[in-house]
Amino acid sequence: MKGQKKASRKDSKTNGYLTPKFSLSKMATLLSVFSVRNLLVLSLALNVSLILRVMLLHDSQNGSFNGFFFEEQNGPQEEAHASKRRRLSSSVSSSSSSSSSLTMAQGDEDRVINLDHGDPTMYESYWQKMGDETTILIPGWQFMSYFSDATNLCWFLEPEFAKQIVRLHKVVGNAVTENRYIVVGTGSTQLFQAALYALSPTTEADPISVVSAAPYYSSYPVITDCLKSRLYEWAGDARSFSKNGPYIEIVTSPNNPDGYARHSVVNSRDGTLIHDLAYYWPQYTPISSPANYDLMLFTVSKSTGHAGMRIGWALVKDEDVARKMTKYIELNTIGVSKDSQLRAAVVLKVISNSCERPNEVDSFFEFSYHHMAKRWKQLRQAVHQSGLFSVPDFPPQLCKFLNRVFEPQPAFAWLKCEGEIEDCESFLRSKRILTRGGKHFGVSPKYVRISMLDRDKNYDTFIERMSMIRA
Template sequence: MKALRLGTAVESTFQGGGGNGMVPSPRLLAPNGGEATHHREEGGNNGPSPGLTALRPTKPRSGKKLFAAPAGNKPPRRREPIWRGLVFFSVALNIGLLLSLCVNSTTTLPHHNERQEEHQACLINLDDAGRSGGKTMASQEEEPVPKLAAAMAPSTGKPAVTPESVINLDHGDPTMFEEFWQGTGSAAEIVIPGWQTMSYFSDVGNVCWFLEPGFGHEVRRLHRLVGNAAVDDGYHVLVGTGSTQLFMAALYALSPPGAPAPMSVVSTAPYYSSYPAVTDFLQSGLFRWAGDASSFKGDTYIELVCSPNNPDGAIREAVLSSESGVAVHDLAYYWPQYTAITRRADHDIMLFTVSKSTGHAGTRIGWALVKDREVAKRMTKFIELNTIGVSKDSQLRAAKVLRAVSDAYELPKGREAHRLFDYGRRKMVERWSMLREAAAASGIFSLPEETSGYCNFAKETAATNPAFAWLRCDREDVDDCASFLRGHKILTRSGSQFGADPRYVRVSMLDRDDAYDIFVKRLSSLR
């Protein structure tokens, strides 16, 4: 019953730094405008409205039932039992009533208007309704200031979707994985007492002095389990505030400060839309975006190799080769739920993130495996200057999460139901199957060919099931697929932002079930 209804988000470069990038347009949320700014920001003061409170208990927490099917099995898609239909109806009714009070229209099409971002006064928080077991943030309401506890219950601030909603699949927000983690009980729960991890330092003897040793350990353990990347033979583990910070750190580390010109940063198109934006937004004298690697002329460069590739899921290798060129491998999606693990990657710099491996985007934890000690030190230096290290709380949490993933595979008996990669692959296979059917039913879209390989981790042949769909609109009168889809209340990211044809769009495959279901249904109806 949870989902999102956001406005379009256009990734801006530094020239348009005032633009909204990931920030959703507010028009969809609250086209009514008004003087609600402070009411919104101060919402915690007032506690939830009776309407919101009444809504909470109706949210299904189905974590306990998620793993009835044996792990690795691929059940037919049957996700509409009667109780779920009833709950859906009940929640939809409540939401409908509430929204009719709060916003003028839930079906207004996205219209970018930055001045109204804060005018959404009726956000619905369905995330703090409770869970299948253990202590929750919401359960702290027995403490002296119940209103505050309620206000602190984490949320995306996103209203629920309805069949009429605008569906935002522009970002790769990995909320699909919430369902899995709701089923793991306390295995991935973390408790941090007030006095813990107060120092800047985590491990003064390490190159990366702010790396929590427990996190570094779980990173190595998981890679050994999955077999997707080398971690022995001298690799350094570095932690970053998401892999984006590590990406910048790599650019910094690989660009000699005294060079006559900025280092050229390239990647084969279609390339991840953030690469040019993040490279150039500070107009650094050290490095500069130089576009598509396949048309680059020169010997000195940093080539970004994303594999499986964002946006199109392709398995990639570096296309350039030179003595003075270097590669950074972004392996965010090189995990068994998305692709076959065909080899143990052993590149000089490899980037990973919990956002895509486990779905914990809000934790903002990425890591790099780095061969060269001097490069590792210079990357560490970047993070020191940029943010004086990385949140220890998030590192501890990420360590606990990664540990739960490994434990489910390595510890005996009773853990099969909690195997992340089995769950993820099952979901992705199911979603890709739905998407291909929808595209076929519509007849106006095409998708990349399915490829497969023998997965050393799963010990079977596995198809690629990318985290994004690289969708092409084949209708001859459609030059701009993103606009066409937006006209049908589906928000995606245009191919033009990836250095590619705007007849392509990138579609996130990782949203929650309800949003994904509506998307697929709507897509299949387009002609």
């Protein structure tokens, strides 16, 4: 091959981050001797080890590689990056970032703990332990076209990703996939907008009302109204909605922010439902039966922890709705990153494998279930000690997937400041804990939403601080 000859003319030094140079042709004679699959195993093993070492070399030589290195500041946003830097270091040393022992570093007491966003970095430690399992390699000439499968209604959906979605739902038993169209989105946020677009009547003079029972996900009103669409508009708390005519109700179950299982509350024949099931996974809540709704949204961010991929999917019963959702994503972003879909497919596959062979590998959901259980136990203890706060209690239920009875352990803690404190967000900010106040969710500022998915170091510091607050 011409390209191979070209490559062999060049020097054999890597020229930096993830862009190796080498000659394929020189390898050709080796291939006939060994099993192809075994060789692949060997060579990929070399890769990961070596790339980690090259990255480490790079770091120590340049000091500014890939933006991980910059002057550490004390601001809340900087914390994410300081942690990222620590994480990278730990991935090439023998220390594990998933250690849960509480060793407060010097100056740690001044550090701002940002639990406002639901950044699911808790999961990094699992994927680090899995090592190379989910490493993905994409050749530069592959997946260049806009199209993934032109025969599919959702023409930008990678077939391998679709396959792994169906498989994972079957393994976990949390959603019916039969007779459903799959629409992939740039996160479930884009799919929510695609659903609004698809479900809004085009013939009505007034925008259709979009409602959800309070406390509702703080982004719903902002996203719905950001472009002041004449197709749809935010109409607030579903419980106080009394307008006649068509409406869209978002049912988030388990609910963000409070973690409760939910059903629609308006119950009029004119309503269309969007079920946001981002948190209907066994680490958060018992899986009682496969969800079986007309329009269900899922996302890798909260199921596997890969928020940076920006990948979500919708399971849609009605062909016309699926077609319109696809149209919205075509207009909005001309499809969805192929690279992230391919990576998501690998991650979902590894999770399904881990569930089906629990004796060979740590099951992803066992790991994350136990992680969440431990965190909720710590939080309930700290809340009890303080005498100042409360968190919701949930009835225990049988999880048919884990075959275990347990209480929901949501991705967010919905904390209430009891007693005199009216503004819980401000109160916790004074303790250098950033949370999101109740008013963003349509309820009292006595409540805050706290992410339970941060890295151990941050979560442990958060628990330590909470434990020291007294009434």
